[in-house]
Amino acid sequence: MRWTCAARRTDPVLKVENLSVSFVTRMGTNKAVDDISFTVETGRITAVIGESGSGKSVACYSLLGLIPQPPGRIDGGRALFHGQDLLQMTAAELRRIRGRDIAMVFQDPMTCLNPYMTIGQQLVEPLLYHKKVSRAQARDRALELLDEVGIRDPASTIDNYPHQFSGGMRQRVMIAMALINEPELLIADEPTTALDVTIQAQILKLLATLQAKRNIGILFISHDLAVVADIADQIVVMQQGRIVETGNRDAIFRHASHPYTQKLLQAIPRGGKPVALPTSLPLVTVRNLCTSFQSGNTVVKAVDDVSFEVLRGEVLGLVGESGSGKSTIGRSLLRLVHASSGQIDFDGIDVTALQRRELKNLRRRMQFIFQDPFASLNPRMTVYDTLAEPLLLHGIETRSTVGAHVLRLMDDVGLARTFVRKYPHEFSGGQRQRIAIGRALATRPDFVVADEPVSALDVTIQAQILELMRELGREYGLTMLFISHDLSVVRQLADRIVVLYKGKIVEQAATEDLFQRPQQAYTQQLLRSIPGSTLLAADPSGTDTTLS
Amino acid sequence: MWRFIGFRVLQSIPVLLVVITVTFFLVRIAPGGPFSSEKAVIPEVKAALEAQYRLNLPMFEQYTAYLGDLAQGDLGPSFKYPGRSVNELIAAGFPVTAELGLYALLVAISIGAVAGVIASLRPNTAQDYIPMSVAMIGICVPSLLMGPILILVFGIYLEWLPVSGWGDMPGDKILPAITLGSTYAAYIARLSRAGMLEVMSQDYIRTARAKGLPEWRVVVGHALRGGLIPVVAFLGPAFAGLLSGSFVVETIFQIPGLGRFYVQAAFNRDYTMILGATVFLATLIVVFNLLSDILAAWMNPRLRSQYGER
Numbered sequence: 001m002r003w004t005c006a007a008r009r010t011d012p013v014l015k016v017e018n019l020s021v022s023f024v025t026r027m028g029t030n031k032a033v034d035d036i037s038f039t040v041e042t043g044r045i046t047a048v049i050g051e052s053g054s055g056k057s058v059a060c061y062s063l064l065g066l067i068p069q070p071p072g073r074i075d076g077g078r079a080l081f082h083g084q085d086l087l088q089m090t091a092a093e094l095r096r097i098r099g100r101d102i103a104m105v106f107q108d109p110m111t112c113l114n115p116y117m118t119i120g121q122q123l124v125e126p127l128l129y130h131k132k133v134s135r136a137q138a139r140d141r142a143l144e145l146l147d148e149v150g151i152r153d154p155a156s157t158i159d160n161y162p163h164q165f166s167g168g169m170r171q172r173v174m175i176a177m178a179l180i181n182e183p184e185l186l187i188a189d190e191p192t193t194a195l196d197v198t199i200q201a202q203i204l205k206l207l208a209t210l211q212a213k214r215n216i217g218i219l220f221i222s223h224d225l226a227v228v229a230d231i232a233d234q235i236v237v238m239q240q241g242r243i244v245e246t247g248n249r250d251a252i253f254r255h256a257s258h259p260y261t262q263k264l265l266q267a268i269p270r271g272g273k274p275v276a277l278p279t280s281l282p283l284v285t286v287r288n289l290c291t292s293f294q295s296g297n298t299v300v301k302a303v304d305d306v307s308f309e310v311l312r313g314e315v316l317g318l319v320g321e322s323g324s325g326k327s328t329i330g331r332s333l334l335r336l337v338h339a340s341s342g343q344i345d346f347d348g349i350d351v352t353a354l355q356r357r358e359l360k361n362l363r364r365r366m367q368f369i370f371q372d373p374f375a376s377l378n379p380r381m382t383v384y385d386t387l388a389e390p391l392l393l394h395g396i397e398t399r400s401t402v403g404a405h406v407l408r409l410m411d412d413v414g415l416a417r418t419f420v421r422k423y424p425h426e427f428s429g430g431q432r433q434r435i436a437i438g439r440a441l442a443t444r445p446d447f448v449v450a451d452e453p454v455s456a457l458d459v460t461i462q463a464q465i466l467e468l469m470r471e472l473g474r475e476y477g478l479t480m481l482f483i484s485h486d487l488s489v490v491r492q493l494a495d496r497i498v499v500l501y502k503g504k505i506v507e508q509a510a511t512e513d514l515f516q517r518p519q520q521a522y523t524q525q526l527l528r529s530i531p532g533s534t535l536l537a538a539d540p541s542g543t544d545t546t547l548s
Numbered sequence: 549m550w551r552f553i554g555f556r557v558l559q560s561i562p563v564l565l566v567v568i569t570v571t572f573f574l575v576r577i578a579p580g581g582p583f584s585s586e587k588a589v590i591p592e593v594k595a596a597l598e599a600q601y602r603l604n605l606p607m608f609e610q611y612t613a614y615l616g617d618l619a620q621g622d623l624g625p626s627f628k629y630p631g632r633s634v635n636e637l638i639a640a641g642f643p644v645t646a647e648l649g650l651y652a653l654l655v656a657i658s659i660g661a662v663a664g665v666i667a668s669l670r671p672n673t674a675q676d677y678i679p680m681s682v683a684m685i686g687i688c689v690p691s692l693l694m695g696p697i698l699i700l701v702f703g704i705y706l707e708w709l710p711v712s713g714w715g716d717m718p719g720d721k722i723l724p725a726i727t728l729g730s731t732y733a734a735y736i737a738r739l740s741r742a743g744m745l746e747v748m749s750q751d752y753i754r755t756a757r758a759k760g761l762p763e764w765r766v767v768v769g770h771a772l773r774g775g776l777i778p779v780v781a782f783l784g785p786a787f788a789g790l791l792s793g794s795f796v797v798e799t800i801f802q803i804p805g806l807g808r809f810y811v812q813a814a815f816n817r818d819y820t821m822i823l824g825a826t827v828f829l830a831t832l833i834v835v836f837n838l839l840s841d842i843l844a845a846w847m848n849p850r851l852r853s854q855y856g857e858r
Contacts, residue, residue: 066757099760106758111751116773116849125769126759161849177759 012039013185013217014063014102019077019087021055021062024070032058034241035077038234040185040217045208047220047228049264050238051458052429056221059238060187063087064102065094081185100130103178107190109170113162119173120158127180145176149206167322168199172206179210186211189221196321196485201529204231223458226268226488229253229532237261267463268532269488282309283447283479284333289342291328302328304503305342310447315473315480317494317511319487319526325503326483330449333481334366335359346447364394367440371452373432377424383410383435384420390442405442412475413438414468430461434468441476451483466492488530491515499523553842560834567830568618568823572611575822582627582817601627601820614823623824628816634824641806642828644714648724648797648805649790655729656786660736661779667737668744668775669767679737686734695727695800712802724801728794732786736779744775777844784840788833 021033033055040046050056061067063079063086079086081102086094098104103126106112114122123145124138133141139158146154149172162170171191178186188207192200208231211218222228228235228249235252237245237260245258256262291303303325310316320326331337333344335351344351346366354362370376377386387406391397397405407417413434424432433453440448450469454462470493473480484490490497491511498508499522507520518524583597598604602613617624623634663679670676689697702723703711710720747753748771756770757763795807806825813821845851 064758066754095760095762097760098758104755104758106751106755108751112755114752114756114770114774116847117770118849125756125761129759129761129765161853163850164853174755177755 012041013081014040014219015078015080016059016063017078017080019059019062019079020075021058021067022073022075024073031075032072032241033062036236036238036241036243037077038236038243038246040219041233042184042217043211043215044233045211045218045220045228045231046234046236047222047232048236048238049222049225049228051223051460053240054238055241056238057189060189060219060221064098064104064187065089065091066098066104096130099126099183100181101183102185102187103181103183105171105174105178105186105188105191108194109162109167109174110194112174113170115162118159118161119165123158123173123177123180126177130181141180142176145180146173149173149176149179149210150202151176166199167195168202171195171199171203175203175206175210179214182214183216185217185219187219187221190223191220192227193222193224197487197531198321198485198526198529200227200531204531207231223460224268224531225252225264225459226530226532237264264460267459269459269463269466269486269492280312283312283347284310284481285343285345286329286333287343287345289329289332289344290340291325291332291337292340301503303332303339306500306503306505308498308505308508310479310481311495312479313477314495315482315493317490317497318481318483318500319485319490319497320500321485323502324500326485326500327451329500330368330451330481330483333449334363334368336368360394364390364443365445366447366449367443367445369433369436369440369448369450369453372456373429373436374424374456376436377432379424382421382423383415386424386435387438387442390439394443396443409438409442412441412472428461429457430465433457433461433465437465437468437472441472441478444476445478447479447481449481449483452485453482454489455484455486462489469493486530487515487526499526552845553838556838556841560838563834564827564830568615568827569611571823571826572614573607575817575819576607576610578817580817582819601625618827623827624820626818626821628813628818628821634820637809637821638806638824638828641804641809644803645791645794645798645805645807648714648721648728648794648803649787651721651725652729652732652790652794653783653787655725656732656736656790657779657783659729660733661740661776663733664737664740664742664779665744665767665772665775668741668748671745676741680741683734683737686730686737689730691727691731691796691800694730695723695797698723698727699800712800714801714803714805720801724797724803727800728790728797732790735786736782739778739782740776743778744771747771747775750774773847777847780847781840781844783843784836784838785833788829788836791832792829 016039017037019033019036020031022029022031036055036059038046038048048056048060058067058072062072062074065086074087077087081097086097089097113119120139120142123142124135127133127138127141128135143154143158146158151157151169151172157164162173165173175191191207192203195203204227207218220228220232225235232249234248235246236243237252237258239260245252245256245261252261253265256265286309287307289303289306290301292299292301294300306325306329308316318326318329328337332339333346333351335354339352342352346362349362351362381389384406387409388397388402391402391405392399406420410417410420415431415434415438419427419431424435427435437453453469454465457465466489469480472478473493480493482490482493487497494511496508496510497514499506499514499520501522507514507518507523509519514523515527518527581603582601583594595604602610605613614624621635623638626632626634626637629637660683663683667676667679699711702709708719709723710717711723713720714724715721748767753766753770756766761769791806793807794805795811797803798805798807799811809821810825812818813825
């Protein structure tokens with residue numbers, strides 16, 4: 001059954017009314033979604049915004065029967081898709097709609113494509129299953145779509161496996177796969193969260209283009225208001241399973257009434273930190289650093305003749321896309337990877353020439369904060385063990401005195417002392433990153449390399465962690481190398497910024513100079529990629545109030 | 549790919565050398581000798597025999613001489629079966645053992661993989677517990693017990709199948725294959741359940757469901773390949789284990805395979821036979837491990853392209 005064109009234009013394509021979903025476990029019933037209503041109109045984008053755990057994904061997955069039941073349970077409500085209630089449908093009826101009339105794009109393109117199948121095999125699947133087409137026809141259609149979503153030379157890449165594509169390209173493949181049956185509604189769950197800002201900007205643009213061309217409705221789920229600033233028509237803000245505010249984009253961005261929405265708006269990184277004039281001498285000096293890796297028979301130059309200084313007491317931002325060599329530089333400074341050539345001077349010590357024993361002393365003074373607090377903490381060590389380990393290793397405390405020090409560290413990073421015997425899995429992402437920061441600061445280092453410390457976190461949590469790092473930086477008198485792909489995040493912490501592209505330095509300047517007067521085309525492109533930059537720039541009141 | 553294989557083959561040479569050396573000296577250290585059980589041999593005859601089998605040489609020279617023969621593929625003469633070489637004895641027994649092992653492996657895969665996959669689809673329900681409990685029993689009951697039970701039930705009470713022999717009567721290969729395969733079926737069931745559970749929780753399974761594919765297509769089309777890689781990697785060691793561990797079953801069912809020669813050789817202090825069979829089986833274990841590693845790597849596109857480039 002198809003609907004007439006006239007009906008398609010006027011109807012909301014999806015109308016959710018009073019949806020409630022809960023999870024029933026041995027620990028009790030947990031209301032994940034509590035009486036929410038919203039609509040998605042044809043040709044429009046409705047964004048659902050909320051932190052992890054706000055119920056936004058559960059709400060959207062439950063519409064298509066994609067939450068496991070049990071423990072999931074739909075308690076009530078209706079979800080009308082062209083007048084038919086999705087929640088009342090049998091599993092078989094829902095299957096006919098999934099992938100044909102309603103398609104989905106997921107967050108992490110690295111894990112959402114089947115690594116054992118070529119992208120071609122995966123692309124044609126929805127078409128072959130839902131429509132009567134031959135394999136050859138399906139393949140032709142897949143090639144057309146790959147071309148449309150911007151995959152270069154589809155004819156030769158369609159038989160490749162997902163690992164042969166970059167993250168951004170995989171997300172394009174996911175989008176092509178979702179669109180192959182020309183659905184009327186696309187549910188996009190954090191489709192750009194796992195991507196670099198520059199790639200994010202491209203994917204957002206692509207989605208907006210495809211949506212306008214096809215006149216479909218999009219339900220866009222995100223934790224980040226800034227991401228949807230440029231594309232959403234309607235914004236629904238969710239907190240703890242409830243909708244706290246709904247409105248069109250301008251209403252939300254200009255006149256948000258609910259305190260939670262205001263908090264989300266404030267979490268959007270804007271403005272820089274008050275300029276402290278770095279007057280002192282360099283603590284770290286990098287001269288002509290080159291680092292290359294052997295991959296098969298080819299040598300990849302990850303870092304290519306890079307020179308810069310980090311002054312005492314300053315935060316130097318190191319910005320670039322994936323593959324720009326920024327992480328490699330950070331690791332080279334601490335000798336976690338070997339530099340191929342060049343000099344690294346730390347407070348008069350030549351780091352590249354150190355022996356193992358000397359390196360241990362150095363590492364007491366140089367610490368590392370990693371990106372992923374889920375992976376970088378040992379899951380079998382309690383917080384206590386994690387924080388005590390460096391103190392004992394470097395002989396700062398003895399077994400009998402270490403306890404008090406660990407508790408002081410807990411206070412410093414804003415974790416309740418009662419958590420000290422817990423294991424990493426019992427904490428949220430933000431709390432884990434606090435633990436990781438505490439571990440890095442335990443030895444009272446002079447220099448910290450922070451590699452994307454907030455990019456795995458929700459924006460609201462991200463703002464808290466950045467605030468913590470700023471405070472602790474002052475308190476501990478830290479010199480910091482802050483590595484990120486996101487200029488707007490770096491701006492909040494860094495005094496100066498070094499921009500990297502393909503292993504080379506493109507530009508380096510004081511933070512605000514870089515933002516006001518970017519010299520290089522690549523830097524300008526990076527600045528344009530900051531989500532919501534146009535909308536937020538138009539709002540002068542928002543620029544300075546947040547972080548002064 | 550070839551570099552990977554070449555590297556693994558080179559790696560296995562020291563492994564085999566250690567196995568040979570340890571076995572060589574161990575059997576000689578063990579009390580008694582190949583001719584000590586026979587009563588009252590005239591000293592001259594004994595000396596002649598020992599000279600014939602090089603037992604009169606110092607032990608280290610015996611060792612180097614053995615290695616020299618081995619390098620030419622000669623496993624030496626048997627001590628207990630005069631006039632026959634170890635090569636001939638292995639050639640006679642191995643095909644039977646290999647056939648038994650192959651059937652047992654088929655039994656193990658078909659029962660194990662099906663049970664494991666079924667169990668993984670509804671974890672922590674009866675559909676999971678029942679096959680997995682049966683699998684646990686399979687692991688716990690040794691073939692020493694499983695064989696006689698099967699013989700009693702299917703051979704003697706029901707009279708459906710012959711109780712012993714190999715290739716003499718129709719159906720006499722069924723019970724030994726099941727007895728030998730059951731232990732491995734249980735391991736494979738556990739491996740495939742774990743592998744499938746892992747894969748079924750992956751994001752790409754959710755993607756497949758979001759496409760509207762029916763559940764069986766999600767399982768067969770998307771999950772099976774990744775889920776069964778651990779099983780494939782286990783097949784090599786399993787087959788090698790079936791070959792070297794078949795002597796109990798061969799004894800129970802009176803099958804003239806390599807396993808029985810092997811055990812008898814140990815009792816008889818048939819030095820060359822023990823060594824020959826050990827070297828032969830160790831080589832097989834190395835080869836099958838390598839084969840299953842290659843196969844498992846081949847099933848993973850990421851590894852395949854990695855090795856393919858080189």
